[in-house]
Amino acid sequence: MKLPQAPDELDAPAPGDGYVQSFARGLAVIRCFSAERPQQTLTQVAQTTGLTRAGARRILLTLQTLGYVRADQRHFQLTPRILELGYAYLSAQPLWDVAEPVMQALTARTGESTSAAVLDGDDIVYVARVPAQKFLRLSLGVGSRLPAFCTSLGRVLWADLPDAHWRPSLQRQRLKAYTSRTLLDASDIADRVAQARKGGYCIVVEELEEGLISMAVPIAGRDGRAVAALNVSSQTSRYGPRAMQKELLPALQEAAEEISAVIRQRA
Numbered sequence: 001m002k003l004p005q006a007p008d009e010l011d012a013p014a015p016g017d018g019y020v021q022s023f024a025r026g027l028a029v030i031r032c033f034s035a036e037r038p039q040q041t042l043t044q045v046a047q048t049t050g051l052t053r054a055g056a057r058r059i060l061l062t063l064q065t066l067g068y069v070r071a072d073q074r075h076f077q078l079t080p081r082i083l084e085l086g087y088a089y090l091s092a093q094p095l096w097d098v099a100e101p102v103m104q105a106l107t108a109r110t111g112e113s114t115s116a117a118v119l120d121g122d123d124i125v126y127v128a129r130v131p132a133q134k135f136l137r138l139s140l141g142v143g144s145r146l147p148a149f150c151t152s153l154g155r156v157l158w159a160d161l162p163d164a165h166w167r168p169s170l171q172r173q174r175l176k177a178y179t180s181r182t183l184l185d186a187s188d189i190a191d192r193v194a195q196a197r198k199g200g201y202c203i204v205v206e207e208l209e210e211g212l213i214s215m216a217v218p219i220a221g222r223d224g225r226a227v228a229a230l231n232v233s234s235q236t237s238r239y240g241p242r243a244m245q246k247e248l249l250p251a252l253q254e255a256a257e258e259i260s261a262v263i264r265q266r267a
Contacts, residue, residue: 025049025051025055025059026059026063028049028050028051029045029049029051029056029060029063030068030078030082030085032045032048033078038077038078039072039075039076039077040075040076040077041074041075042056042057042060042074042076045060060076067079067081068081068082098259098262099116099128099219099228099230099259100128100130102255102258103115103116103128103129103130103230104130105255106130106251106252107130109251110248110251111132112132112233112234113129113130113131113132113232113233113234114129114130114230114231114232114233114255115128115140115230115231115233116128116219116228116229116230116231116259117146117153117228117229117231118157118227118228119157119158121169122147122148122149122169123145123146123147123148123154124145124146124147124151124154124157124229126141126142126144126145126146127142127228128142129141129142146208147173148169149169149173149183149189150175150178150182150183150189150204150207150208151207151216152202152203152204152214152215152216152231153216153229153231155189155192155193155196155202155216156196156202156216156217156218156226156229157226157228157229158193158196159193159196159197159202159218160197160218160225160226163190166193167190170186170189170190171186178208179206179208179209181205181206181207182207182208183207192204200217200218201216201217201245201249201252201253202215202216202217203215203241203244203245205236205240205241206236211236211237212233212234212235212236213233213235213236213239213241213244214231214233214234215231215232215233215244215248215249215252216229216231216252217229217230217231217249217252217253218230218256219256219259219260219263220256220260221260221263222263222264227263230252230255230256230259231252232244232248232251234248
């Protein structure tokens, strides 16, 4: 399954003199590498980003000089040093250092994968993940992006927002069917968000990947508003919605409250 890419800054309008186009192009080059395209030629980078070969080459050589890219004959790829850019964000947040041990305990207790994510535009971004020893086609890690509209994490985060804050996101997107069960009608999705707001949790069944079921709850900050969401994911051969709600929701809510309590203490 191909993961959605972040919006391309090159397509965004330049907001006056404060917009540094060369920097935006550098970020576009970094973001064109993915799990599906870990190694690319100069031509592929130029085609993916919309840059000229000369422009892409200058950026790649700059990144190589700085240690963020390595070259192997005709192919370029990112180096582990690129993780420094994301770690600056993670290390500045009060959540992630306390979330991981709680999530590890939750995975040990339930035998299922657990993840934490935040909203970023129309997507959710994973900021912590503890996988169980099960294998699905979808490969996720910290920094992975998924559409908010068809994920339990996204819908439960939308549920914490006023409608005016998340409905425009739903309306401006071209909703993609990832499976035959992906909801594509905006009113149906809005109903699921309303259910998540009322119940305090959200379950999504096979809308992102066949055989995948997930359930999410919010992680609250000091003001009671969601700063992130926590979920457990499993296979439909192991759980249906009712069984997941009955057997896993209490443990998921306890874990979310444990993380929320530490955040409130540190705020």
